Amino acid sequence: MAAAAAEPAPPRVGSVGFVGAGRMAEAIAQGLIRAGKVEAQHVLASAPTDRNLCRFRALGCQTTHSNQEVLQNCSVVFFATKPHILPGVLAEVAPVVTSEHILVSVAAGVSLSILEELLPPAARVLRVLPNLPCMVQEGAIVIARGRRAGSSEAELLQTLLEACGQCEEVPEAYVDIHTALSGSGVAFVCTFSEALAEGAIKMGMPSGMAHRIAAQTLLGTAKMLLQKGQHPAQLRTDVCTPGGTTIYGLHALEQGGLRAATMSAVEAATSRAKELSRK
Template sequence: RSAMEAAAGPSRLRVGFVGAGRMAEAIAQGLIRAGKVDAKQVLASAPTDRNLCHFRALGCQTTHSNQEVLQSCSLVIFATKPQVLPAVLKEVAPVVTAEHVLVSVAAGVSLSTLEELLPPNTRVLRVSPNLPCIVQEGAMVMARGRHAGSNEAKLLQNLLEACGQCEEVPEAYVDIHTGLSGSGVAFVCTFSEALAEGAIKMGMPSALAHRIAAQTLLGTAKLLQQEGQHPAQLRTDVLTPAGTTIYGLHALEQGGLRAATMSAVEAATCRAKELSRK
């Protein structure tokens, strides 16, 4: 059965993972929880048992053989470290067939590199996930290779929406997504921590301040998504003349928050591009 035929009945679709780290586990967990795939239809490979135990706990099949994953599954997600991926692709290339749809989540490995390392006409897609996939709130983008059509893109998008939001983009956006959303998780954590520390400074207990800061981020993000508004509009709704918020915003502007954040995304994107070139 090809991945496309299996898409008609998700419970019958066999999904393989080559590499069993946190991102692979997060995607597998999302697919299983959303009922897109049966746990027993998932096969994961890794060189040691260290990470495979997490897959076994989910009820998945595991192996130490990368080739076995491709021989058993038509849709295979490669979630190895980027520097390991070329060797892994060369190893599995002899068992890749026209039935396969291969997906890479390795940062910085281009579609053209993936296609060069695999047999001609292999259907390849690239996905850039981020850590919140672990709680099914990921922000993902995907780009398709030369031989992957809209059917493959739809199949993958449908599956990955179990882990959050997934949008198809030109490959040129993937490095920007890494800077905005991959690294952005750390930027947002830094801001959340600073928010809480401001409250701690003013006398609020630490644990409470951190809980409220995190909930403030969550609530604001939901408002932005549901209202579909530009952030500036929402911000204006909170501002009252001579009120608390405008005093706080003035302090943020004096600290150069916007410029620092834009520079952070730029620096992370440039680094992602640099790593891609290597």
């Protein structure tokens, strides 16, 4: 019996490229640089105008207006364009794609099968869904790999992106859910933080102080959940003493439908993500 063909070795990460230089690309680049995963001068970003590239230059990165130049100089390339632009960009760079590249799409709604159709047969493609807190190295990131990307590529990418926060490999079916939970979830959490602070402002606390304390409360609670590995209900029970302030506040939240509204928000955002994927 013939031995199974070995997976191609992943390239050494010399330079990291970004095709598209928007906020998410900047967040990933900033996380990688801050964590020392790559030196700023070894990051090359492309965009059609200087409007976004100036932020990369401020980080000390190299920039260009040529997408092909990024592929010609980088082994790991993140495609961080808007989804409707991505097919044209992939057609443009396809002639310079080789089997040595690891190509990573950050575009929501563009499936691995579509990405593989638009690229040469030997291309190794993965999808990554990060969220904006990658900018402060506290992101929530998932990775899904295409048919020609093996475990070595996924592990290399995971090692890189752990510099930006928590990173897990998942089946592609989970990507749209992650988009809603963690991508849109940033806006949901900000809305709750704002409301929490405004409640304190209503009761007489100064605005700046209320918003700082609300944000710190969210941060501290999240750290406890992650570090202790507790179910949120257990931590809630630890705070909620019989007849105390918390149970009265929780009762008001339940009357306002907070739990059902939050679940509906994640469901609505997931449905929209799936709808965009079909388009």
